[in-house]
Amino acid sequence: MISKKLETAFNKQINEETFSAYLYLSMAAYFHSLSLDGFAAWMKMQAQEEMSHAMKLFNFLDELGGRISLLTVKEPEKNWKSPLAAFTAVSRHEQYITGCIDGLYQLAGSEKCNPAQIMLQWFIKEQVEEESTAAKIVLRLNQIKDNANGLWMLDRELGARQHKT
Ligand code: OFO
Numbered sequence: 001m002i003s004k005k006l007e008t009a010f011n012k013q014i015n016e017e018t019f020s021a022y023l024y025l026s027m028a029a030y031f032h033s034l035s036l037d038g039f040a041a042w043m044k045m046q047a048q049e050e051m052s053h054a055m056k057l058f059n060f061l062d063e064l065g066g067r068i069s070l071l072t073v074k075e076p077e078k079n080w081k082s083p084l085a086a087f088t089a090v091s092r093h094e095q096y097i098t099g100c101i102d103g104l105y106q107l108a109g110s111e112k113c114n115p116a117q118i119m120l121q122w123f124i125k126e127q128v129e130e131e132s133t134a135a136k137i138v139l140r141l142n143q144i145k146d147n148a149n150g151l152w153m154l155d156r157e158l159g160a161r162q163h164k165t
Contacts, residue, residue, distance in 0.1 A: 002064045003113070007112060010066060011071065013057055018051070020047075022048040023058055023076040023093060024050060025076075026045045039155055040155075042158035042159065051124070083141055087134060091134040094130045098131060101124060
């Protein structure tokens with residue numbers, strides 16, 4: 001059985017992950033508007049990954065006998081001033097999500113919920129990867145600056161992203 005406090009926090013995290021999916025889909029639309037279809041494909045894949053995170057939490061809360069309660073998903077931004085600004089926003093967002101996961105993990109500890117702590121270790125590791133990937137792309141975009149060829153090459157590279165196995 002899961003405590004009410006932890007149940008509420010899990011429901012909030014389901015909402016955060018769903019918002020992440022929504023934010024990245026909005027970025028996909030932004031990149032399509034710039035004809036950067038590789039960037040857009042990367043974002044669409046990221047959005048799918050975020051929905052799989054939401055579902056992991058959803059299924060886990062259900063298994064633990066918690067009551068799932070879906071909250072309003074806020075409207076994401078629609079425009080960024082450049083690809084660099086968009087990926088800087090990704091990087092900041094992932095740092096924010098890491099903070100949410102860390103808080104949830106600590107709450108699972110103080111509520112003495114070992115299964116939740118064990119499950120959340122997967123998310124802790126995942127956040128290391130999410131932050132590192134975003135930081136690397138921000139670095140590349142900073143190096144590219146206004147170089148159209150560099151942007152085009154990165155677009156091709158990001159478009160080749162494969163689903164995680
Ligand atoms: Fe779910 O990791 Fe990003 O937000």
